[in-house]
Each structure stands twice: as C-alpha cells, then as structure tokens.
Amino acid sequence: MQLNQLLSRAFSILALSAAGLLAASASAQTQNYIELTPPQPSDTAGKVEVLEFFAYTCPHCKTMEPLVANWAKTLPDNVVVRPVPVAFNASMADLQRMYYTLESLDRLDLHNAFFRAIHDERKRLFDAKAMAAWAAEQGIDNQTFEGVFKSFGVNTKVSRANELAKAYKVEGTPTLAIGGRYVTSPSMNSSYEATITQAQALLDRVLKN
Structure with a gap:
C-alpha cells in the first residue's frame, strides 16, 4: 500500500475516533440521570424503592414534595416511595430526627406543615x-x-439515612433514587416536572428488567 493511502487511512481513523469522543462528550453533558455501580439493595422486602432525598431547609424540596406525593399515588403496589432526610452537616441532624419522629408518631400529616412553617412562616425550627x-x-x-425524638429507633433511622445518602452519592436535594440503580434530580433536568417524568422512565426500565 502506498504511503499516501496509509496516511489517508490513518487520518480517517483519527477523524472517526474524534467524532466518537465528541459524541460521547455531548451525551455526557446532556445526561439527566446517573446509573449506580453497583446497584443498591432495597430496604423494603419485595418492593422496588424510590428514595426521595430531601432536607427541610431546602426550598426546592418544599416545591417538589407535592409533585412526588401525587406521582406516588399512581405507582403500582410493588413500588414504594420512601422520603430520606439528608444532613450535609451536623447542625441538620435534628431536622432528620424531626421527620422520623413524625413518622414514628404517625403524624406525617404534619410533614408539609413543617415545610411551610420554615419557608412560608419563616419560623426558626x-x-x-x-x-x-x-x-x-x-x-x-x-x-x-421528646421521648421519641431522642429514641434509639429514631437514631437508628437517622444513621441509615446517612448511609443511604453516602451510598447514593447525594450531593444536593431534592434527589430521587430509582430502584437502587438510578439517580436523578432537578439539577439534571429542565424542571421539577421533567424530573418526575425522567424518574418514571427510569422506574419503567427497572420494572421491565
């Protein structure tokens, strides 16, 4: 093969490689979810879990919460949505305990009221x-x-929430984890509604597999 033919083929290979790298880069930039490796197990036996990582101090979480609640009503019986309060520093631990205290007292009817108290009523809770x-x-x-707030059961749930946030590499809220395999959030999508749409698509993929 002549030298000019060899050079032509080499340039063609380089061009194809560069095009592939550019396409991969563009795909990465537009990715609106993350796939976890390895997948995480479910804490709810026999159920596919959707974990809703949130913080009471997060205004975006307050906005997203009713959308997640409405979405949860449409999901099949083998899917469960579990809110997981996140603490990015030690001062947020009591806010985690607040959620699990309301849960333990069967008073999650106050969940949204607590959001409103902080963000709408500006109470320093x-x-x-x-x-x-x-x-x-x-x-x-x-x-x-106070007895429940300081209980072993609530502290155990807080510890597990911290483990989950670490396992799912949660760096901001709100974040949704789907079936132990995928993570998505408004920061990866164009809106809160688009995040729910993406979460549903990922859930469909999990249920199909």
Whole structure:
C-alpha cells in the first residue's frame, strides 16, 4: 500500500475516533440521570424503592414534595416511595430526627406543615427545643415528642439515612433514587416536572428488567 493511502487511512481513523469522543462528550453533558455501580439493595422486602432525598431547609424540596406525593399515588403496589432526610452537616441532624419522629408518631400529616412553617412562616425550627415547641402547637404531647425524638429507633433511622445518602452519592436535594440503580434530580433536568417524568422512565426500565 502506498504511503499516501496509509496516511489517508490513518487520518480517517483519527477523524472517526474524534467524532466518537465528541459524541460521547455531548451525551455526557446532556445526561439527566446517573446509573449506580453497583446497584443498591432495597430496604423494603419485595418492593422496588424510590428514595426521595430531601432536607427541610431546602426550598426546592418544599416545591417538589407535592409533585412526588401525587406521582406516588399512581405507582403500582410493588413500588414504594420512601422520603430520606439528608444532613450535609451536623447542625441538620435534628431536622432528620424531626421527620422520623413524625413518622414514628404517625403524624406525617404534619410533614408539609413543617415545610411551610420554615419557608412560608419563616419560623426558626432548627433545633430540638424549637421543634418540640412547634409540635406541641400541633397537639403533640411534649413528653411523648421528646421521648421519641431522642429514641434509639429514631437514631437508628437517622444513621441509615446517612448511609443511604453516602451510598447514593447525594450531593444536593431534592434527589430521587430509582430502584437502587438510578439517580436523578432537578439539577439534571429542565424542571421539577421533567424530573418526575425522567424518574418514571427510569422506574419503567427497572420494572421491565
């Protein structure tokens, strides 16, 4: 083969390689979810889990919460949506305990009310004392609240929430984890609604497989 033919073929190979790299780069830039390796197991036996990582101090979480709640109503019986409170520093641990205390007391009807108290009413509910006072205003016995808030069960759930946030590499909220395999969030999509649409597509993929 003549030298000019060899050079022509070499340039063609380089051009194809460069095009492939550019296409891969463009794909990565437009990726609106992350695939986890390895996949994470479900904590709910026999169920596909959708984990909703949130923080009470996050205004985006407050906005996204009703969308997730409405979406959850459309999901099949073998899928469960589990909110997971996230703490990015030690000062947020009491906010995690607040969610699990409401859950343990069967008062998750106050979940959105607590969001509103922080963001709409501008109440500074960031420590155990302030949270207990707010809970009392909602009709929860103070002694009962404090006993659950500091309980072994709530502390165990907080520890597990921290493990999950680390395993799913959660760096911001809100974040949705789908079936232990995929993670998506508004920061990866064009809107809150687009995030739900993407989460549904990922869930469909998990259920199909």
